[in-house]
Amino acid sequence: AIQLTQSPSSLSASVGDRVTITCRASQGITRALAWYQQKPGKPPKLLLCDASTLENGVPSRFSGSGSGTDFTLTITSLQPEDFATYYCQHFNDYPLTFGGGTRVDIK
């Protein structure tokens, strides 16, 4: 199974900060990667698929990049509603797997 390693596992940031989260795959997955946001007690919310395609309704401050094994989720100007946990998920093959998550909290 392909393993996804996210870093950092947590970070503290302020409103307005630029935040970058990385996701590294244990083998090449072309661009078969999605990013989700999850808030406590809620299901994951799809932000981007195919590594960089923004889902409808997701603010443009979210962006994704990368291909192969290294991927990045960037939030250009952190907003209060962005404090949450972020997960990457690959869909290169089965089994689908997720990264361990990156918790973004308020500094």
Added chain:
Amino acid sequence: QVQLQESGPGLVKPSETLSLTCTVSGLSINSAYYWGWFRQTPGKGLEWVGSFYRGGITHYNASLQSRVIISGDTSTNQFSLKLNSVTAADTAVFYCARKCQRSGAFDIWGQGTMVIVS
């Protein structure tokens, strides 16, 4: 709009079978979408359990394959998860979700249901 809702017992005894149902509204489960089950625990994070497609096509996580069955019922527009021989390690929040047509991401999720094995 499309909505998914999980239902089932919140408490299951060890060695018994965990059974959950996902009721889909706003779209037929017989349409050209994969439907999936996931679980989440504090220790293991998010885990894909398996996926279902019309006609009975299924894919399962190999770590659970010997214990899991996912099936659909078009008459009720539901798909279900059965996980047998459960242990405390199966305690989790379970989610059902719809896979995007154009990618392997899941764009619509149920609210989740907590299942405790005890």
